[in-house]
Amino acid sequence: MVQTVRKVVIAGGGTAGWIAAATLSSQLSRLLDITLIESDAIGTVGVGEATIPTQKAFHRLIGIDEQAFMRATRASFKLGIAFENWGQLGDRYIHSFGKIGRSTWMGDFQHMWHYAKSQGWAGDMDDYCFELQAAEAGKFATSPDSQISYAYHLDASLYAKFLRTFSEERGAKRLEGKIKQVHTHPDTGFIESLDLEDGQSVAGDLFIDCTGFRALLINGALGVDYEDWSHWLPMNSALAVQTKLSGDILPYTRSIARKAGWQWRIPLQHRVGNGHVYCSDHLSDDEAHAILMDNLDGELVSQPRPIRFLTGKRKEAWAKNCIALGLSSGFLEPLESTSIHLIQIGATRLVQMFPFNGVSEALRNHYNSYSTAELESIRDFLILHYKLNRRQDSAFWQERAALEVPDTLKHRMELYADAAIAYQDDSDLFRVDSWNQVMRGQGLDSHGYHPMGRLVANGQLQAALADLKAGIDRSVKNMPTHADFLRQYCAVEV
Numbered sequence: 211m212v213q214t215v216r217k218v219v220i221a222g223g224g225t226a227g228w229i230a231a232a233t234l235s236s237q238l239s240r241l242l243d244i245t246l247i248e249s250d251a252i253g254t255v256g257v258g259e260a261t262i263p264t265q266k267a268f269h270r271l272i273g274i275d276e277q278a279f280m281r282a283t284r285a286s287f288k289l290g291i292a293f294e295n296w297g298q299l300g301d302r303y304i305h306s307f308g309k310i311g312r313s314t315w316m317g318d319f320q321h322m323w324h325y326a327k328s329q330g331w332a333g334d335m336d337d338y339c340f341e342l343q344a345a346e347a348g349k350f351a352t353s354p355d356s357q358i359s360y361a362y363h364l365d366a367s368l369y370a371k372f373l374r375t376f377s378e379e380r381g382a383k384r385l386e387g388k389i390k391q392v393h394t395h396p397d398t399g400f401i402e403s404l405d406l407e408d409g410q411s412v413a414g415d416l417f418i419d420c421t422g423f424r425a426l427l428i429n430g431a432l433g434v435d436y437e438d439w440s441h442w443l444p445m446n447s448a449l450a451v452q453t454k455l456s457g458d459i460l461p462y463t464r465s466i467a468r469k470a471g472w473q474w475r476i477p478l479q480h481r482v483g484n485g486h487v488y489c490s491d492h493l494s495d496d497e498a499h500a501i502l503m504d505n506l507d508g509e510l511v512s513q514p515r516p517i518r519f520l521t522g523k524r525k526e527a528w529a530k531n532c533i534a535l536g537l538s539s540g541f542l543e544p545l546e547s548t549s550i551h552l553i554q555i556g557a558t559r560l561v562q563m564f565p566f567n568g569v570s571e572a573l574r575n576h577y578n579s580y581s582t583a584e585l586e587s588i589r590d591f592l593i594l595h596y597k598l599n600r601r602q603d604s605a606f607w608q609e610r611a612a613l614e615v616p617d618t619l620k621h622r623m624e625l626y627a628d629a630a631i632a633y634q635d636d637s638d639l640f641r642v643d644s645w646n647q648v649m650r651g652q653g654l655d656s657h658g659y660h661p662m663g664r665l666v667a668n669g670q671l672q673a674a675l676a677d678l679k680a681g682i683d684r685s686v687k688n689m690p691t692h693a694d695f696l697r698q699y700c701a702v703e704v
Contacts, residue, residue, distance in 0.1 A: 219414035223248030226536025228373035235380035303651030308341025325663025456508035583637035598652035630656035
């Protein structure tokens, strides 16, 4: 078998570029020649400091030690996201990474809970989620045998440096330089080489575009258009700033809805990442800056940095012999911390579908169909947060509530309202428990449910729920605080 694709060129570094390099070098280094081009003179967006539990699986796949990673990136643990003011002013709920209760083949836990609630036996649904209760208590612990579901808060710039070392140890090569010109084949349109400003020319068989919003290869050279989703997700601006630690290191991200957007707070071991995502059609840059500065805890360690973006996706993530990863492939606001996951899943899918025998239309279409389906599902999940708000304090939130949502999301909402059914398709990133927590947290109640609870013998369901809650309460009580666990597990020696 002749391998016609061997030399891979990654254009751009940062989180996206080095995730691509780490994935390919850890899995296919004996089959590929991997070169990454980046310039120290070009900054990275680098605000993505929160992740989702899929990152644990990614690290296991490529062979990253958790404690070494956490020390290197000053990481802390994340059990979910607390959403504040998203339903109405003063509302708060947590979208945790845990399972709620226990489900059966007949139906998920919420059906049992609805019946128990109607009989006066059940507490709040949150009572039956271990990770959610641990988050509320500021507790955390894990071990090799633990089943706890969690993700991380990390320093994105340190993560890129960590992955660079990891990749170079496995054979990936780095070239310093700025890309000046992209050469394509006159007949096929495939990318053949990249010219750098210092005169170097880098040829390749397959190119990965990690050049950020500039999209130098996928758009600049190949002309792949962008699908604009701003009519559904109109956020287009952000300010990012870092502060010193103040108070407890919470094991969750905070997302605090503001006048025409939302503010994030992400606690690491050594600082807090903060930002304000907003819609400039409803809020001036000066107003957004003032809102952010008025709502910071802790001393500034950087100045607010502006970021402009357009929500949407590249119409093809893989075109010709070029795959776009990260910001060059599209952007969904970081409301549910999906940015790093999308880079990692894009890179791992490339490993699974690598075109050793040449790039084919069938491979490209298969890759692109997966990418599109997952992005559309995440898009719907993000829109859900805005659509279900009940705020009357600004035109922005009123417009979000009146929005005509995609049919795919409309179906989910109607199904949950009518029959308490949430579901996860093959292309869905978010599990049933996630849809359940956000829909309930945002105030969408169910008019009906499956009466499966009536099939349980008298007293058994009541006792089972009481035992489940008591077991969770005991476990949480016996856990160390998040800060204490970090100190003994992965604290950085100073």
